[in-house]
Amino acid sequence: MQDTFQTLVSGLSLGAVYALVAMGFSLVYRTMGLVNFAHADIAMIGAYAASTFYLTSELPFAVAMIVAILVTGAIGLVIERVLRPLENKDFDLMLIGTIGFGIVLQAVAILIWGTTGRAVPSPLASAPLDVFGIRIRTYDLLVMGVAALAVVALGFFLSRTKRGAAMQAVAMDHEAATAVGIDVGRSNALAFAIGAGLAALAGGLVGPMLYVDASLGGALGIKGFAAAMLGGFGSINGAVVGGIAIGVLDSYAAGHFQGYSVLVTFLVFTVAIMIRPTGIFGERTVSRA
Secondary structure, eight states: HHHHHHHHHHHHHHHHHHHHHHHHHHHHHHHSSOOOOOOOHHHHHHHHHHHHIIIISOHHHHHHHHHHHHHHHHHHHHHHHHHGGGOOOOOHHHHHHHHHHHHHHHHHHHHHSHHHHHOOOOOOOOOOEHHHHHHHHHHHHHHHHHHHHHHHHHHHHHSSHHHHHHHHHHHOHHHHHHHHTTOOHHHHHHHHHHHHHHHHHHHHHHTTSBSSSSTHHHHHHHHHHHHHHHHHOOHHHHHHHHHHHHHHHHHHHHSSSTTTTHHHHHHHHHHHHHHHHOOOOOOOOOOOO
Protein backbone atom coordinates (compact mmCIF):
# COMPACT_ATOMS: atom_id res chain seq x y z
CA MET A 1 0.00 0.00 0.00
CA GLN A 2 2.88 2.39 0.78
CA ASP A 3 4.29 1.82 -2.70
CA THR A 4 0.89 2.73 -4.16
CA PHE A 5 0.77 6.04 -2.29
CA GLN A 6 4.44 6.69 -3.07
CA THR A 7 3.71 6.30 -6.78
CA LEU A 8 0.62 8.48 -6.42
CA VAL A 9 2.67 11.36 -5.00
CA SER A 10 5.15 11.16 -7.88
CA GLY A 11 2.28 11.02 -10.34
CA LEU A 12 0.62 14.08 -8.87
CA SER A 13 3.73 16.23 -9.24
CA LEU A 14 4.23 15.12 -12.86
CA GLY A 15 0.50 15.54 -13.45
CA ALA A 16 0.71 19.12 -12.19
CA VAL A 17 3.29 19.85 -14.90
CA TYR A 18 1.19 18.16 -17.60
CA ALA A 19 -1.83 20.17 -16.41
CA LEU A 20 0.07 23.44 -16.94
CA VAL A 21 0.99 22.40 -20.48
CA ALA A 22 -2.60 21.30 -21.16
CA MET A 23 -3.96 24.61 -19.82
CA GLY A 24 -1.82 26.49 -22.34
CA PHE A 25 -3.10 24.30 -25.19
CA SER A 26 -6.71 24.77 -24.06
CA LEU A 27 -6.49 28.53 -23.50
CA VAL A 28 -5.33 29.22 -27.07
CA TYR A 29 -7.80 26.69 -28.49
CA ARG A 30 -10.84 28.09 -26.69
CA THR A 31 -9.91 31.65 -27.69
CA MET A 32 -8.88 31.12 -31.32
CA GLY A 33 -10.04 27.58 -32.14
CA LEU A 34 -6.40 26.85 -32.99
CA VAL A 35 -4.14 24.05 -31.74
CA ASN A 36 -0.77 25.68 -31.19
CA PHE A 37 1.68 22.94 -32.18
CA ALA A 38 4.62 25.16 -31.16
CA HIS A 39 3.38 25.05 -27.57
CA ALA A 40 5.52 22.05 -26.58
CA ASP A 41 8.68 23.63 -27.94
CA ILE A 42 7.88 26.86 -26.11
CA ALA A 43 7.87 24.74 -22.93
CA MET A 44 11.30 23.40 -23.91
CA ILE A 45 12.61 26.95 -24.45
CA GLY A 46 11.15 27.86 -21.06
CA ALA A 47 13.03 24.96 -19.44
CA TYR A 48 16.30 26.00 -21.07
CA ALA A 49 15.79 29.68 -20.24
CA ALA A 50 14.90 29.03 -16.59
CA SER A 51 17.88 26.68 -16.13
CA THR A 52 20.22 29.17 -17.80
CA PHE A 53 19.15 32.08 -15.63
CA TYR A 54 19.26 29.81 -12.56
CA LEU A 55 22.58 28.05 -13.19
CA THR A 56 24.61 30.46 -15.33
CA SER A 57 23.33 33.85 -14.18
CA GLU A 58 22.90 32.45 -10.66
CA LEU A 59 19.55 34.16 -10.17
CA PRO A 60 17.29 32.75 -7.44
CA PHE A 61 15.12 29.96 -8.89
CA ALA A 62 11.89 31.96 -8.52
CA VAL A 63 13.40 34.99 -10.29
CA ALA A 64 14.81 32.77 -13.05
CA MET A 65 11.34 31.32 -13.56
CA ILE A 66 9.75 34.77 -13.83
CA VAL A 67 12.34 35.92 -16.39
CA ALA A 68 11.83 32.71 -18.40
CA ILE A 69 8.06 33.28 -18.38
CA LEU A 70 8.54 36.83 -19.66
CA VAL A 71 10.87 35.61 -22.43
CA THR A 72 8.49 32.90 -23.62
CA GLY A 73 5.50 35.21 -23.25
CA ALA A 74 7.21 37.48 -25.76
CA ILE A 75 7.71 34.48 -28.07
CA GLY A 76 3.99 33.77 -27.82
CA LEU A 77 3.22 37.37 -28.81
CA VAL A 78 5.52 37.09 -31.84
CA ILE A 79 3.85 33.86 -32.99
CA GLU A 80 0.38 35.37 -32.66
CA ARG A 81 1.42 38.56 -34.46
CA VAL A 82 2.85 36.60 -37.40
CA LEU A 83 -0.26 34.39 -37.65
CA ARG A 84 -2.80 37.21 -37.12
CA PRO A 85 -3.22 38.12 -40.83
CA LEU A 86 -4.31 34.52 -41.50
CA GLU A 87 -7.04 34.41 -38.86
CA ASN A 88 -10.44 33.63 -40.42
CA LYS A 89 -8.74 33.35 -43.81
CA ASP A 90 -6.57 30.25 -43.92
CA PHE A 91 -6.89 28.02 -40.86
CA ASP A 92 -4.76 25.22 -42.32
CA LEU A 93 -1.89 27.63 -42.97
CA MET A 94 -2.12 28.80 -39.36
CA LEU A 95 -1.74 25.22 -38.17
CA ILE A 96 1.24 24.68 -40.46
CA GLY A 97 2.65 27.96 -39.19
CA THR A 98 2.61 26.77 -35.57
CA ILE A 99 4.39 23.55 -36.63
CA GLY A 100 6.98 25.66 -38.43
CA PHE A 101 7.52 27.84 -35.37
CA GLY A 102 8.06 24.67 -33.31
CA ILE A 103 10.77 23.48 -35.70
CA VAL A 104 12.42 26.91 -35.61
CA LEU A 105 12.40 26.93 -31.80
CA GLN A 106 14.08 23.49 -31.72
CA ALA A 107 16.76 24.73 -34.13
CA VAL A 108 17.30 27.87 -32.06
CA ALA A 109 17.62 25.80 -28.88
CA ILE A 110 20.26 23.55 -30.45
CA LEU A 111 22.09 26.60 -31.83
CA ILE A 112 22.18 28.33 -28.42
CA TRP A 113 22.48 25.44 -25.96
CA GLY A 114 23.84 22.60 -28.14
CA THR A 115 22.67 19.00 -28.25
CA THR A 116 24.15 17.78 -24.98
CA GLY A 117 21.42 18.92 -22.61
CA ARG A 118 21.77 19.53 -18.91
CA ALA A 119 20.68 18.27 -15.50
CA VAL A 120 19.18 20.92 -13.22
CA PRO A 121 19.64 20.49 -9.47
CA SER A 122 16.63 20.95 -7.21
CA PRO A 123 16.44 24.47 -5.74
CA LEU A 124 15.28 22.92 -2.46
CA ALA A 125 18.04 21.15 -0.55
CA SER A 126 15.83 19.97 2.31
CA ALA A 127 15.42 16.24 2.93
CA PRO A 128 12.22 14.46 1.84
CA LEU A 129 9.34 14.50 4.31
CA ASP A 130 8.29 11.22 5.90
CA VAL A 131 4.49 10.98 6.17
CA PHE A 132 3.32 7.60 7.50
CA GLY A 133 6.27 5.94 5.79
CA ILE A 134 5.75 7.75 2.49
CA ARG A 135 8.71 9.86 1.42
CA ILE A 136 7.59 13.10 -0.20
CA ARG A 137 10.18 15.30 -1.88
CA THR A 138 9.79 18.94 -0.92
CA TYR A 139 10.31 19.89 -4.57
CA ASP A 140 7.27 17.79 -5.53
CA LEU A 141 5.24 19.80 -3.02
CA LEU A 142 6.62 23.02 -4.52
CA VAL A 143 5.62 21.94 -8.02
CA MET A 144 2.09 21.03 -6.92
CA GLY A 145 1.75 24.28 -4.96
CA VAL A 146 2.93 26.48 -7.83
CA ALA A 147 0.65 24.66 -10.30
CA ALA A 148 -2.32 25.10 -7.95
CA LEU A 149 -1.58 28.83 -7.65
CA ALA A 150 -1.38 29.09 -11.45
CA VAL A 151 -4.78 27.38 -11.80
CA VAL A 152 -6.37 29.72 -9.24
CA ALA A 153 -4.76 32.80 -10.81
CA LEU A 154 -5.93 31.85 -14.32
CA GLY A 155 -9.43 31.10 -13.05
CA PHE A 156 -9.55 34.47 -11.26
CA PHE A 157 -8.28 36.27 -14.37
CA LEU A 158 -10.84 34.65 -16.67
CA SER A 159 -13.82 35.07 -14.37
CA ARG A 160 -13.10 38.26 -12.40
CA THR A 161 -11.33 40.68 -14.73
CA LYS A 162 -12.57 42.66 -17.74
CA ARG A 163 -9.77 41.38 -19.93
CA GLY A 164 -10.55 37.81 -18.93
CA ALA A 165 -14.26 38.36 -19.59
CA ALA A 166 -13.36 39.71 -23.04
CA MET A 167 -11.36 36.55 -23.75
CA GLN A 168 -14.33 34.44 -22.64
CA ALA A 169 -16.60 36.44 -24.96
CA VAL A 170 -14.24 35.90 -27.89
CA ALA A 171 -14.17 32.19 -27.09
CA MET A 172 -17.98 31.97 -27.08
CA ASP A 173 -18.74 34.07 -30.16
CA HIS A 174 -16.00 35.67 -32.20
CA GLU A 175 -18.28 37.82 -34.37
CA ALA A 176 -20.49 39.00 -31.51
CA ALA A 177 -17.42 39.98 -29.51
CA THR A 178 -16.17 42.01 -32.47
CA ALA A 179 -19.59 43.65 -32.84
CA VAL A 180 -19.57 44.93 -29.24
CA GLY A 181 -16.14 46.47 -29.66
CA ILE A 182 -13.84 43.86 -28.15
CA ASP A 183 -10.38 43.96 -29.68
CA VAL A 184 -10.16 40.34 -30.83
CA GLY A 185 -6.56 40.68 -31.97
CA ARG A 186 -5.46 41.90 -28.55
CA SER A 187 -7.45 39.13 -26.87
CA ASN A 188 -5.81 36.49 -29.05
CA ALA A 189 -2.36 37.95 -28.40
CA LEU A 190 -2.99 37.81 -24.67
CA ALA A 191 -4.12 34.18 -24.96
CA PHE A 192 -0.91 33.28 -26.78
CA ALA A 193 1.23 35.15 -24.25
CA ILE A 194 -0.47 33.53 -21.24
CA GLY A 195 -0.34 30.12 -22.92
CA ALA A 196 3.37 30.55 -23.58
CA GLY A 197 3.89 31.68 -19.98
CA LEU A 198 2.15 28.54 -18.72
CA ALA A 199 4.36 26.44 -20.99
CA ALA A 200 7.47 28.15 -19.60
CA LEU A 201 6.24 27.59 -16.06
CA ALA A 202 5.79 23.88 -16.81
CA GLY A 203 9.19 23.66 -18.52
CA GLY A 204 10.98 25.49 -15.72
CA LEU A 205 9.37 23.36 -13.03
CA VAL A 206 10.10 20.08 -14.78
CA GLY A 207 13.78 20.96 -15.24
CA PRO A 208 14.88 19.54 -11.84
CA MET A 209 12.65 16.46 -12.44
CA LEU A 210 13.73 15.48 -15.97
CA TYR A 211 16.74 16.05 -18.20
CA VAL A 212 16.60 19.34 -20.14
CA ASP A 213 17.43 18.99 -23.84
CA ALA A 214 15.90 19.86 -27.21
CA SER A 215 13.66 16.75 -27.13
CA LEU A 216 12.01 17.78 -23.85
CA GLY A 217 9.27 19.62 -25.71
CA GLY A 218 8.18 16.43 -27.46
CA ALA A 219 7.91 14.51 -24.20
CA LEU A 220 6.02 17.31 -22.45
CA GLY A 221 3.91 18.22 -25.44
CA ILE A 222 2.50 14.78 -26.18
CA LYS A 223 1.52 14.21 -22.54
CA GLY A 224 0.10 17.73 -22.25
CA PHE A 225 -1.83 17.31 -25.49
CA ALA A 226 -3.21 13.97 -24.28
CA ALA A 227 -4.19 15.61 -20.99
CA ALA A 228 -6.03 18.40 -22.82
CA MET A 229 -7.90 15.85 -24.97
CA LEU A 230 -8.72 13.61 -22.02
CA GLY A 231 -10.11 16.53 -20.04
CA GLY A 232 -11.95 18.02 -23.02
CA PHE A 233 -10.01 20.29 -25.40
CA GLY A 234 -10.78 23.91 -24.59
CA SER A 235 -11.78 23.28 -20.98
CA ILE A 236 -9.43 24.71 -18.34
CA ASN A 237 -10.92 22.49 -15.63
CA GLY A 238 -10.62 19.54 -17.98
CA ALA A 239 -6.95 20.36 -18.59
CA VAL A 240 -6.27 20.18 -14.85
CA VAL A 241 -8.14 16.89 -14.39
CA GLY A 242 -6.63 15.42 -17.57
CA GLY A 243 -3.11 16.46 -16.55
CA ILE A 244 -3.38 14.84 -13.15
CA ALA A 245 -4.93 11.69 -14.66
CA ILE A 246 -2.14 11.35 -17.24
CA GLY A 247 0.54 12.05 -14.63
CA VAL A 248 -0.76 9.43 -12.19
CA LEU A 249 -1.31 6.90 -15.00
CA ASP A 250 2.19 7.58 -16.34
CA SER A 251 3.70 7.10 -12.89
CA TYR A 252 1.90 3.80 -12.25
CA ALA A 253 2.74 2.51 -15.73
CA ALA A 254 6.42 3.36 -15.21
CA GLY A 255 6.39 1.46 -11.92
CA HIS A 256 4.70 -1.69 -13.23
CA PHE A 257 5.54 -1.84 -16.95
CA GLN A 258 9.13 -0.63 -17.22
CA GLY A 259 10.10 -0.15 -20.83
CA TYR A 260 6.46 -0.13 -21.91
CA SER A 261 5.13 2.66 -19.72
CA VAL A 262 4.48 5.09 -22.59
CA LEU A 263 2.70 2.35 -24.56
CA VAL A 264 0.51 1.42 -21.57
CA THR A 265 -0.28 5.08 -20.82
CA PHE A 266 -1.45 5.76 -24.36
CA LEU A 267 -3.35 2.50 -24.66
CA VAL A 268 -5.40 3.51 -21.62
CA PHE A 269 -5.73 7.04 -22.99
CA THR A 270 -6.92 5.71 -26.36
CA VAL A 271 -9.57 3.53 -24.73
CA ALA A 272 -10.77 6.49 -22.65
CA ILE A 273 -11.04 8.72 -25.73
CA MET A 274 -12.89 5.98 -27.65
CA ILE A 275 -15.44 5.77 -24.84
CA ARG A 276 -15.81 9.55 -24.58
CA PRO A 277 -14.36 11.31 -27.66
CA THR A 278 -15.09 14.81 -26.33
CA GLY A 279 -13.15 14.20 -23.13
CA ILE A 280 -14.30 14.34 -19.51
CA PHE A 281 -15.59 17.91 -19.59
CA GLY A 282 -16.49 17.66 -23.30
CA GLU A 283 -17.03 21.20 -24.46
CA ARG A 284 -18.34 21.89 -27.95
CA THR A 285 -15.94 21.73 -30.86
CA VAL A 286 -14.62 25.11 -31.88
CA SER A 287 -14.01 25.87 -35.52
CA ARG A 288 -13.05 29.21 -36.97
CA ALA A 289 -12.31 27.88 -40.42
